[in-house]
Amino acid sequence: MPRTLVLLRHGQSTANADDTFAGWLDVPLTERGRWEARNAGKLLAGHGLLPDVVHTSLLHRAIDTAELVLSALGRENCPVRRSRRLNERHYGLLQGRSRKAVRAEFGDEAYRLWRRSYDVAPPPGEPATPGGPRTEALSDVRARVAPYWAGRLAPDVRAGRVTLVVAHGNSLRALCMLLDGLGPDEVSRLNVPTGVPLRYDFDDELEPVPRGGTYLDPDLAAAGVAEVLAQGGGR
Numbered sequence: 040m041p042r043t044l045v046l047l048r049h050g051q052s053t054a055n056a057d058d059t060f061a062g063w064l065d066v067p068l069t070e071r072g073r074w075e076a077r078n079a080g081k082l083l084a085g086h087g088l089l090p091d092v093v094h095t096s097l098l099h100r101a102i103d104t105a106e107l108v109l110s111a112l113g114r115e116n117c118p119v120r121r122s123r124r125l126n127e128r129h130y131g132l133l134q135g136r137s138r139k140a141v142r143a144e145f146g147d148e149a150y151r152l153w154r155r156s157y158d159v160a161p162p163p164g165e166p167a168t169p170g171g172p173r174t175e176a177l178s179d180v181r182a183r184v185a186p187y188w189a190g191r192l193a194p195d196v197r198a199g200r201v202t203l204v205v206a207h208g209n210s211l212r213a214l215c216m217l218l219d220g221l222g223p224d225e226v227s228r229l230n231v232p233t234g235v236p237l238r239y240d241f242d243d244e245l246e247p248v249p250r251g252g253t254y255l256d257p258d259l260a261a262a263g264v265a266e267v268l269a270q271g272g273g274r
């Protein structure tokens with residue numbers, strides 16, 4: 040029985056386009072982001088990957104991406120599960136601020152640590168929702184994604200359902216840590232492009248084959264990763 044999970048970061052958002060930290064800010068897709076979502080649907084169709092279930096965060100850039108993908112596939116009736124556990128990491132005080140301005144004000148080291156370290160969180164901001172976080176390190180995101188993988192995603196995959204997850208750069212980086220057994224150093228070098236489906240297939244022990252999955256359009260994925268790396272003025 041096939042065991043297929045597809046990870047998809049939302050299409051480009053207005054924050055991505057402006058090179059600002061979004062986090063839990065509920066920013067919309069740009070027109071390019073809407074095109075990326077529709078294109079992702081076409082890529083899935085071209086590879087015969089028709090989702091049986093979709094999981095998204097509670098943020099509209101992911102919800103709208105999922106709807107555009109399902110519409111491109113003619114599968115508007117596919118079940119969609121939404122969870123805060125798939126939300127982007129909360130970027131605390133950095134939310135809404137330009138990456139270049141943060142880097143100029145706090146320096147390269149703090150910028151790098153806040154953006155890509157495993158256990159250093161940015162300075163706390165205001166909670167986006169009552170009881171929500173005021174800031175998160177990637178380790179906090181992994182802690183909230185792990186039970187969702189074990190309790191909701193893995194059972195769908197084990198049952199042979201083609202499972203599509205539409206989420207965010209850092210909630211997907213946290214999920215990849217769980218799938219591929221990445222350590223803090225490895226995940227610091229992992230970046231996820233917007234709008235390009237990443238296919239994971241698993242063996243009987245739910246080990247990914249191959250490790251790291253396969254992008255349905257490797258060239259588009261490489262270009263998207265380069266864009267992420269160029270944010271904030273580059274590495």
Ligand SMILES: O=C(O)[C@H](O)COP(=O)(O)O
Binds near residue numbers: 060208
């Ligand atoms: O929250 C955001 O701004 C992005 O989705 C992720 O930003 P990052 O790639 O700088 O972590």
